[in-house]
Amino acid sequence: MARPQIKEISFEIDGREVRAPEGTMLVDAAKSGDVEIPYFCYEPKLGQPVGACRMCLVEIEGMPKLQTSCSTPVKDGMVINTTSDRVKSAQNAIVEFLLINHPLDCPVCDKGGECPLQDISYGWGGGKSRFIEPKRHFRKPLELSPLVAIDRERCILCYRCVRFSQEVAEDYQLVFLERGDHTYVGTHDGRPYVGPFSGNILDLCPVGALTSTAYRFRARPWDVEEAGSLCTLCPSQCNVQLTIRDDSKVLRAFARDNPEVDDGWLCDKGRFGYQAIHSEERLRAPMVRDGSMLREAPWDHALEQAAAALTRAGAGTAALAGGATTNEEAFLLGHLMREALGSPHLDARAGGALDPQQARVLARPDLSARVSDIDHADVILVVDTELVEEAPILDLRVRKAARRNNAKVVTLTGRPSSLDPNATAAVRFAPGAAEAALSALAAELGSGRATGSRLHSRAGCEPGAIGAAAEVLRAAGDVVVLWGERISDGARGASAVDALLAVAGALGIVDRPESGLIEVPAATNARGMREAGVAPGLAPGLTDAPEAGMPAAEIAGALGAGELSALILLHEDPLATHPERRRWQTALDTAATVIAFTDFVTTALRDYATVIFPAESYAEKEGTLTHPDGRLQRVRQAIGHQGQVRPEWSVLAELAGRCGARPDVRSAPQVTQKLFATVGFLDGLTLDEIGGKGVRWQDRDAASNLPRAELPEGTLEVPPELPEGMRLGTVPSLWAGTTVEHAPSLRFLAPVQRAELAPADAHRLGVGSGDEVEVAAGGQRLRATVALRQAMQPGSVFLVSGTADNNATALTNGVPRTVEITKTAGAVNGAGPPAAAPAAPGPGAQPPPV
Amino acid sequence: MPEPHTPIDDVITVQRGPEPGGLGGAYRAFGATLRGLRTTLGRVAEKPPTYQYPEEKTPVYPRFRGRHKLQRFEDTGLEKCVGCSLCVAACPAECIRVVAAENTPDNQVSAGERYAAVYEINMTRCIFCGYCEVACPFDAITMGNDYEMADYHRSDLIFTKEMLLADAIEKTPLRREGE
Ligand code: SF4
Ligand code: SF4
Numbered sequence A: 001m002a003r004p005q006i007k008e009i010s011f012e013i014d015g016r017e018v019r020a021p022e023g024t025m026l027v028d029a030a031k032s033g034d035v036e037i038p039y040f041c042y043e044p045k046l047g048q049p050v051g052a053c054r055m056c057l058v059e060i061e062g063m064p065k066l067q068t069s070c071s072t073p074v075k076d077g078m079v080i081n082t083t084s085d086r087v088k089s090a091q092n093a094i095v096e097f098l099l100i101n102h103p104l105d106c107p108v109c110d111k112g113g114e115c116p117l118q119d120i121s122y123g124w125g126g127g128k129s130r131f132i133e134p135k136r137h138f139r140k141p142l143e144l145s146p147l148v149a150i151d152r153e154r155c156i157l158c159y160r161c162v163r164f165s166q167e168v169a170e171d172y173q174l175v176f177l178e179r180g181d182h183t184y185v186g187t188h189d190g191r192p193y194v195g196p197f198s199g200n201i202l203d204l205c206p207v208g209a210l211t212s213t214a215y216r217f218r219a220r221p222w223d224v225e226e227a228g229s230l231c232t233l234c235p236s237q238c239n240v241q242l243t244i245r246d247d248s249k250v251l252r253a254f255a256r257d258n259p260e261v262d263d264g265w266l267c268d269k270g271r272f273g274y275q276a277i278h279s280e281e282r283l284r285a286p287m288v289r290d291g292s293m294l295r296e297a298p299w300d301h302a303l304e305q306a307a308a309a310l311t312r313a314g315a316g317t318a319a320l321a322g323g324a325t326t327n328e329e330a331f332l333l334g335h336l337m338r339e340a341l342g343s344p345h346l347d348a349r350a351g352g353a354l355d356p357q358q359a360r361v362l363a364r365p366d367l368s369a370r371v372s373d374i375d376h377a378d379v380i381l382v383v384d385t386e387l388v389e390e391a392p393i394l395d396l397r398v399r400k401a402a403r404r405n406n407a408k409v410v411t412l413t414g415r416p417s418s419l420d421p422n423a424t425a426a427v428r429f430a431p432g433a434a435e436a437a438l439s440a441l442a443a444e445l446g447s448g449r450a451t452g453s454r455l456h457s458r459a460g461c462e463p464g465a466i467g468a469a470a471e472v473l474r475a476a477g478d479v480v481v482l483w484g485e486r487i488s489d490g491a492r493g494a495s496a497v498d499a500l501l502a503v504a505g506a507l508g509i510v511d512r513p514e515s516g517l518i519e520v521p522a523a524t525n526a527r528g529m530r531e532a533g534v535a536p537g538l539a540p541g542l543t544d545a546p547e548a549g550m551p552a553a554e555i556a557g558a559l560g561a562g563e564l565s566a567l568i569l570l571h572e573d574p575l576a577t578h579p580e581r582r583r584w585q586t587a588l589d590t591a592a593t594v595i596a597f598t599d600f601v602t603t604a605l606r607d608y609a610t611v612i613f614p615a616e617s618y619a620e621k622e623g624t625l626t627h628p629d630g631r632l633q634r635v636r637q638a639i640g641h642q643g644q645v646r647p648e649w650s651v652l653a654e655l656a657g658r659c660g661a662r663p664d665v666r667s668a669p670q671v672t673q674k675l676f677a678t679v680g681f682l683d684g685l686t687l688d689e690i691g692g693k694g695v696r697w698q699d700r701d702a703a704s705n706l707p708r709a710e711l712p713e714g715t716l717e718v719p720p721e722l723p724e725g726m727r728l729g730t731v732p733s734l735w736a737g738t739t740v741e742h743a744p745s746l747r748f749l750a751p752v753q754r755a756e757l758a759p760a761d762a763h764r765l766g767v768g769s770g771d772e773v774e775v776a777a778g779g780q781r782l783r784a785t786v787a788l789r790q791a792m793q794p795g796s797v798f799l800v801s802g803t804a805d806n807n808a809t810a811l812t813n814g815v816p817r818t819v820e821i822t823k824t825a826g827a828v829n830g831a832g833p834p835a836a837a838p839a840a841p842g843p844g845a846q847p848p849p850v
Numbered sequence B: 001m002p003e004p005h006t007p008i009d010d011v012i013t014v015q016r017g018p019e020p021g022g023l024g025g026a027y028r029a030f031g032a033t034l035r036g037l038r039t040t041l042g043r044v045a046e047k048p049p050t051y052q053y054p055e056e057k058t059p060v061y062p063r064f065r066g067r068h069k070l071q072r073f074e075d076t077g078l079e080k081c082v083g084c085s086l087c088v089a090a091c092p093a094e095c096i097r098v099v100a101a102e103n104t105p106d107n108q109v110s111a112g113e114r115y116a117a118v119y120e121i122n123m124t125r126c127i128f129c130g131y132c133e134v135a136c137p138f139d140a141i142t143m144g145n146d147y148e149m150a151d152y153h154r155s156d157l158i159f160t161k162e163m164l165l166a167d168a169i170e171k172t173p174l175r176r177e178g179e
């Protein structure tokens, strides 16, 4: 489905001839003539207009009655009047009508000062009311959820929040209850409205009916300043606007609409995660190990200790970067490692590095899709990623394409996907068998590259399921493939990516400009870090590194064996995110030096770190990130550095300097310029060009500087047979990690470990939903609560990775592996969550109804 | 069309006194002095108009705008201010700072849902224009009559909520009608 071509038409508004795209609703078209029509319920992001508030009435020549301009598309030659006496008296009447039951408690209302109802009453209202009867009353304020407070007296019943829940988030929780003047917003059974996107209704509500419990009464619009930046908490990299008070405190975050990135939505993690910035527990000064204790130390001492230890280790140093490491920090880390210490061992992918050649192929502009391509795709293929947990805004994007533009969705995943209800074909394979599933799909799509027999059984798929998916894909024009980084994990990662490329080849993606692949990585800036040279085999610009280093898994082994002696952790805690927790424990224990940059001291760092530098929060940082679709975006500093925190680029530069290779940089933009000058395909880019909305490097001429890489052509390797037994898969939780733990509003969402089982397996094991089980593999064990999922493939068990306790990384080792599941008897001895621990709400923890 | 400018109208004729010397000069020297003396002698019997400040305070008119006062409800004792920050928005000197917070059943400070957790007026910047009083929808902030606010440190001139809720230590006397 190509992007629609839009024709311009001309019409007359208030006596002026104006041009506007055909089919635009009158409210929007009027803006081209500098005419403002007041409205409450109109919001194109929510889908079709509903005409609920009647605020937007206008007079159209030839129509006897006033029309709602939000639901009347503009036509050629229309004559519209928005200032006639009829329109004015209608506007006055609507304002008077809307205020009949409104409490007018503006001084106590949080919306005061930024309230459309205030503005419109002032601008278009008659200024008086004839209503003297008592207004309707509700108990207030009530918690609609732990994040949102509702004041039903203020609600003007515009439908926006309900439409969001029904048509955008598709969680179907919010509804209008009762009828007529008794109508109010609520959930079916009065349960809290909890969902990963619930906070968006705060931005949508045009009155003060829905207010954020975290922002409630914190400030007025004239007390604060707004600062545009990026949310760096997941790879979606949504554009946010931060509300800052006194230049030092972030009070809230809300969406900064960028249709190429986020469509103006935010997930609740991005909306409320800012609280962690001001958490008491956040590290605000460097720490240096003194015997068994970490002690706060002056910067100079910490830098000296770190530099001395690194110089000692020299080429025996390894580095892991993760999370929201900016491109600049990644670049400087590469400089520190390669130039100052002479070590090539740096990695940013937990599951294993991408083959350099494959990395270049995947970066090809003709193979990559932009986020907005999802809107116009015929088919969206989701490969082994749970978008709502890994890049939530893309989940909304796929839902939008399916709902509004009739795109077909095909899910090809190990775990039942939350997009299955929207999918035309849903294929389940055994955890870790993505390679076989993709090979089978390539074979079905007629790729000559696939070999091997019974591929679907090697993938553990139902016979015929892959054929059905291929059927949908074959008939498609534009296809966007969203693939999870995890398919490239482990020893067979390269073959799996090869199979993915075979599918892409069979779909003819290179020849279709609006088709493409988008990787859904684990780390926020995975793409940027790779392109800035934090990968064992890649120098900045995806060129081959002069000397290939070890990927993360080998680093763990080498540290444990004493071949490497120092480790730099840039925003990374391998015990939380890397597979083979046991091996990493040994590695950290054996390492002579562990230098970490972090905002919160996790248990692993408390036990093993030698020097810890405080990391900047994203509100303090200046730099660029690269979106998974190649868009470079700026993180802008919004508040002053808290405590003794220093810009991390300067700390990395200083460390490199003290280790003997001082980079020639004196300011953050200078690092950026140096990076752009080094990376061929970013040549000539400037911060100004990136601006507020970002630039996709694939769209610039310099993209031709990407080292050439051809699509592979040889036959695919034959995927291995599946191991017998209960096969373990993991799924990350959006709510795992230090940010959620330290954001008071979000803490209730922090996940506890659960084992998702198919009912048949649970029956066979003699366990039921809510039972506590012990999951064991390779001598490691952890506790989890059973959650039954109807759509789960029998023989699979899924655990959550990244939980604070009982993290699934204890059991994973990068290859498909089987686990033993036994029911635990009796009480839990402190190691795990109490048996009766309620499952955290949210789709992560609550399997959607099947 | 405005009238064309006629420069003649601009000429001001200055009235001068007599030239020095002669009779006119003598009048200039003594006449004004004598007239002044008449005023002086005429008030010789009155008591001195000097106020012996600070022992004795200068009275002010009832609408004199002095030190602010935050009001409470007389019956419940709850603060009238709900922390809406409208006074902050109105203040041309930007000297008011309000940080609101939510009332809880155990900590009911004001009558509404919110109250001012911080309410500060920086008296070194305040220009006593009274806009805050006008802006306040609850008559919570009012301008009092007190003007004695001098202090040794600027920081002591940032009046906190507690100071503003309290009455001035000494009352400023008011001028009577016609005084
Ligand atoms: S709560 Fe707000 S968004 Fe929802 S219907 Fe009422 S006014 Fe509209
Ligand atoms: S004094 Fe009045 S205007 Fe100022 S915050 Fe309090 S209630 Fe609002």
Ligand code: FES
Residues within 6 Å of the ligand: A038, A039, A040, A041, A042, A050, A051, A052, A053, A054, A055, A056, A057, A068, A069, A070, A071
């Ligand atoms: S905006 Fe048109 S009816 Fe509400």
